[in-house]
Amino acid sequence: MVFCEVKARKTSGYGGAAIAVDAAKQERLRLVAQLWLIETGLADVDIRFDVIAITGPDLTHYEAAF
Numbered sequence: 001m002v003f004c005e006v007k008a009r010k011t012s013g014y015g016g017a018a019i020a021v022d023a024a025k026q027e028r029l030r031l032v033a034q035l036w037l038i039e040t041g042l043a044d045v046d047i048r049f050d051v052i053a054i055t056g057p058d059l060t061h062y063e064a065a066f
Contacts, residue, residue: 001037001042001045001046001047001048002047002048002049002050003029003033003047003048003049003050004049004050004051004052005021005025005029005049005050005051005052005065006051006052006054007020007021007051007052007053007054008053008054008055009054009055009056010056011055011056012055012056016053016055017053017054017055018051018053018060018062018065021051021053021065021066026049026066029049030049033047033049048063048064049064049065049066050062050063050064050065051065051066
């Protein structure tokens with residue numbers, strides 16, 4: 001199971017889009033994924049967290065980002 005966070009920014013003036021997926025955001029995503037997996041009865045499946053970062057016209061896909 002892959003959970004994917006998509007972040008977009010028009011420019012890299014405040015850092016690229018991937019910077020927005022900081023440790024606090026990652027922890028929230030882990031918690032939400034865990035709760036969803038438990039509620040759907042899928043608590044024992046393998047999971048991965050990807051990030052798709054879009055900065056201006058550039059798109060980068062980070063597999064197993066965290």
